[in-house]
Amino acid sequence: MNDIRIWSGPSASNKTPEPELTRRSFLRTGAAALGGMAALAAALSPLRELASEDIPNLDQLFQKHYKEMTPAEMEQALERIRAKVEERYAVRPHLRDVKPMEGVEFVYALNLSRCIGCRKCVHACVAENNQSRSPEIQYIRVIEMPRGTLDVEKGNHHYERPTVPDANHFYMPVQCHQCANPPCVKVCPVEATWQEADGITVIDYDWCIGCRYCEAACPYWARRFNFARPNLPKDQLNSNMSYLSNRPREKGVMEKCHFCLHRTREGRMPACVEICPTGARKFGNVLDPKSEVSEILKTKRVFVLKEEVGTLPRFFYYFDERYPNSLDPEALAIADRLRAEEGEAYGCLPDASGPRKDFVASATPKWWNGAHA
Amino acid sequence: MKMYLQFLFRCFRLSFVGDYRYYAWMFLLTVFVLLGINAYCKQLVQGLATTGMTDQVSWGFFIANFTFLVGMAAAAVMLVIPVYIFKNRELHDLVIFGELFAVAAIVMAMLFVTVDLGRPERFHHLLLRFNFPSSMLTWDVLVLNGYLLLNLHICGYLVYCAYRRREPSKLFYIPFVFVAIVWAISIHTVTAFLYSGLGGRPFWNSAVVAPRFLASAFAAGPAFLILTLTALARFTTYPVPAKAFMTLRTVVTIALSINMFLLGSEAFTEFYTDSAHVASAKYLFLGLHGRSALVPWIWTAILLNTVALALLYLPVSRRRGVLQAACVMLIVGIWIEKGMGMIVPAFIPTPLGEIVEYLPTLNETLVTLGIWAGGLLIYTILVRVTVPVLSGRLTFDQSFSSAISGDQSAPPHGESSTEEHHAPTVG
Numbered sequence: 001m002n003d004i005r006i007w008s009g010p011s012a013s014n015k016t017p018e019p020e021l022t023r024r025s026f027l028r029t030g031a032a033a034l035g036g037m038a039a040l041a042a043a044l045s046p047l048r049e050l051a052s053e054d055i056p057n058l059d060q061l062f063q064k065h066y067k068e069m070t071p072a073e074m075e076q077a078l079e080r081i082r083a084k085v086e087e088r089y090a091v092r093p094h095l096r097d098v099k100p101m102e103g104v105e106f107v108y109a110l111n112l113s114r115c116i117g118c119r120k121c122v123h124a125c126v127a128e129n130n131q132s133r134s135p136e137i138q139y140i141r142v143i144e145m146p147r148g149t150l151d152v153e154k155g156n157h158h159y160e161r162p163t164v165p166d167a168n169h170f171y172m173p174v175q176c177h178q179c180a181n182p183p184c185v186k187v188c189p190v191e192a193t194w195q196e197a198d199g200i201t202v203i204d205y206d207w208c209i210g211c212r213y214c215e216a217a218c219p220y221w222a223r224r225f226n227f228a229r230p231n232l233p234k235d236q237l238n239s240n241m242s243y244l245s246n247r248p249r250e251k252g253v254m255e256k257c258h259f260c261l262h263r264t265r266e267g268r269m270p271a272c273v274e275i276c277p278t279g280a281r282k283f284g285n286v287l288d289p290k291s292e293v294s295e296i297l298k299t300k301r302v303f304v305l306k307e308e309v310g311t312l313p314r315f316f317y318y319f320d321e322r323y324p325n326s327l328d329p330e331a332l333a334i335a336d337r338l339r340a341e342e343g344e345a346y347g348c349l350p351d352a353s354g355p356r357k358d359f360v361a362s363a364t365p366k367w368w369n370g371a372h373a
Numbered sequence: 374m375k376m377y378l379q380f381l382f383r384c385f386r387l388s389f390v391g392d393y394r395y396y397a398w399m400f401l402l403t404v405f406v407l408l409g410i411n412a413y414c415k416q417l418v419q420g421l422a423t424t425g426m427t428d429q430v431s432w433g434f435f436i437a438n439f440t441f442l443v444g445m446a447a448a449a450v451m452l453v454i455p456v457y458i459f460k461n462r463e464l465h466d467l468v469i470f471g472e473l474f475a476v477a478a479i480v481m482a483m484l485f486v487t488v489d490l491g492r493p494e495r496f497h498h499l500l501l502r503f504n505f506p507s508s509m510l511t512w513d514v515l516v517l518n519g520y521l522l523l524n525l526h527i528c529g530y531l532v533y534c535a536y537r538r539r540e541p542s543k544l545f546y547i548p549f550v551f552v553a554i555v556w557a558i559s560i561h562t563v564t565a566f567l568y569s570g571l572g573g574r575p576f577w578n579s580a581v582v583a584p585r586f587l588a589s590a591f592a593a594g595p596a597f598l599i600l601t602l603t604a605l606a607r608f609t610t611y612p613v614p615a616k617a618f619m620t621l622r623t624v625v626t627i628a629l630s631i632n633m634f635l636l637g638s639e640a641f642t643e644f645y646t647d648s649a650h651v652a653s654a655k656y657l658f659l660g661l662h663g664r665s666a667l668v669p670w671i672w673t674a675i676l677l678n679t680v681a682l683a684l685l686y687l688p689v690s691r692r693r694g695v696l697q698a699a700c701v702m703l704i705v706g707i708w709i710e711k712g713m714g715m716i717v718p719a720f721i722p723t724p725l726g727e728i729v730e731y732l733p734t735l736n737e738t739l740v741t742l743g744i745w746a747g748g749l750l751i752y753t754i755l756v757r758v759t760v761p762v763l764s765g766r767l768t769f770d771q772s773f774s775s776a777i778s779g780d781q782s783a784p785p786h787g788e789s790s791t792e793e794h795h796a797p798t799v800g
Contacts, residue, residue, distance in 0.1 A: 044411075191504045211489065
């Protein structure tokens with residue numbers, strides 16, 4: 001340790017005044033600077049591949065937060081998005097900002113005795129909400145659960161058996177629970193996600209910075225991130241869209257289920273409810289005592305997932321007391337018919353080519369017999 | 374003002390001057406920085422899909438390194454407390470190197486958060502809709518920036534006073550030093566609360582996370598400073614008293630002991646209770662349903678920390694070489710334990726019970742290495758500039774060359790005499 005010398009020490013014999021600009025030092029400094037610049041330019045070169053659409057223009061960069069936009073500014077933003085959609089998908093979208101209705105609080109109920117694991121809700125959701133086909137983004141996860149437990153760790157997310165629905169399992173679809181005490185909203189550093197008056201937690205896709213804190217905070221694994229630029233074939237775009245729901249997203253932002261607010265705020269059912277062949281899915285206004293969901297909450301033994309985390313979900317599950325340990329025979333009959341009709345395709349997930357056309361909400365199944373009623 | 378600009382300019386010039394080892398080191402770091410910038414540009418173009426992260430494991434290497442570095446920054450306080458509260462003399466002139474490292478570590482931590490963002494160009498949204506006090510991330514933004522400013526002020530003031538040959542006015546830095554002590558603890562506490570406040574992630578949802586973070590930081594940080602001081606003693610004339618190493622060794626030993634104890638407490642609670650909570654811990658330590666990507670990591674960490682602790686307890690670590698080896702071991706051990714071992718398992722299994730494993734990709738690793746290299750580059754420059762100023766070789770009334778001409782009392786020898794870059798040249 002006594003071996004002391006100056007780190008930067010030049011030789012003792014060189015104690016001359018500092019070398020001001022000499023030709024040699026100039027050339028050396030110049031060459032080093034030039035080399036450095038060239039290396040930096042080479043390092044930055046991948047930026048040339050940045051798609052022009054990915055570079056935000058000034059309007060987008062300085063667009064205000066959803067809650068701060070005046071109606072005129074919102075219209076301007078909508079017009080910008082319309083133009084962008086038209087440019088990319090060659091369709092003029094029916095895009096608007098749908099506001100919550102007065103006196104409405106949406107609630108979801110799901111009858112697990114009627115879910116047959118067909119995953120049509122997943123297809124309908126992807127088709128309705130313009131999720132990316134590649135990489136695939138889906139808001140609904142259907143878990144195959146062994147009977148007798150609600151421990152999701154015992155469930156199977158990737159069931160692909162021809163025996164679905166299996167007699168020893170039940171099928172539990174999970175999506176955003178639209179919590180009344182949402183941890184995702186609490187943690188967002190920029191208020192890009194919030195709860196609306198009708199109970200739907202929404203995301204301003206133009207405000208999200210993509211930190212994914214909400215994704216870490218969600219106890220239901222309901223949130224999805226656009227790790228890459230979303231990919232959606234032109235002919236599969238759903239042009240009925242709203243600002244806070246299913247307008248096409250960009251890379252680097254979060255998205256999730258929003259109870260199809262562009263439908264439900266206009267009096268229609270969410271796509272997943274509409275497609276469900278067995279009527280397992282129920283949706284409505286809990287503030288209306290006569291609504292179906294109010295009736296279910298009053299008369300069924302409903303439960304929520306992970307009640308202990310205190311999130312107060314607006315998504316309720318229940319088993320039909322008449323069939324505590326098996327599928328509702330009516331639902332089973334529908335499953336049998338679907339399996340016969342669809343064969344291998346029964347229960348499949350949407351793939352990179354998108355959801356199956358015959359599984360989307362607008363298609364009226366030919367076997368339809370009014371099971372909803 | 375003019376004087377201050379001249380000071381900054383001289384510091385800038387000084388950072389380009391050194392012997393061949395200095396140039397080699399800086400060249401190496403620059404290469405990694407450029408590789409990192411290149412990898413980050415690719416990430417900007419293709420999105421975070423260039424990383425190993427998924428919707429299942431949505432935070433990975435970047436956030437792991439961020440967490441570790443916040444701790445390293447906070448650990449500077451472990452030099453400040455002995456000096457300013459217990460009036461330790463040996464460390465007095467060395468505190469500044471801890472504070473300078475805090476500056477570099479905070480810059481790295483901030484860079485790690487930035488590269489983890491999906492839309493970095495929207496960073497200004499933080500200023501416009503700051504979700505304070507609800508979001509712990511906003512707390513983190515405040516405390517990290519505050520800590521950076523505090524340390525920049527303290528270091529900058531002391532170094533500039535030395536440059537001006539002025540006695541630093543206590544009023545201008547002592548209060549800040551004491552604020553910084555509390556602030557240092559706050560930065561790592563807030564970072565721990567970022568995780569422990571999430572009810573949906575049982576692995577993090579534990580009150581012991583913050584104490585554990587502090588204990589591991591107060592072991593790894595001073596251990597890094599031991600290595601820094603070793604380099605300082607080796608490569609410069611700056612006086613580094615041997616007793617300083619022993620003081621830091623004590624700090625590291627105690628902090629590492631506490632850290633191991635807290636880790637054990639956590640493991641006991643998880644495994645003895647054996648409730649549904651244990652899944653992530655099981656995945657980390659034993660593997661879950663045949664998936665065990667993190668098992669070798671965490672056991673390596675535990676092994677390294679245990680051996681380091683054993684060495685530190687034994688008198689053998691009074692020997693400089695052994696002490697350095699123990700420091701390297703525990704830094705790596707804590708980096709694993711707190712990074713990959715703390716962040717990733719919380720995502721496995723997912724809240725819906727799915728098991729998807731995570732490993733960083735090459736691109737992600739290059740970005741990470743780039744940030745580390747950048748941080749070390751900053752730290753090297755800060756130290757390189759500070760040493761001659763504090764030694765009185767670079768002051769306002771001396772010419773620039775006196776700063777770079779080395780210590781007169783200790784003639785340089787060996788390879789440095791072959792250095793030519795200040796040789797007079799014929800015009």
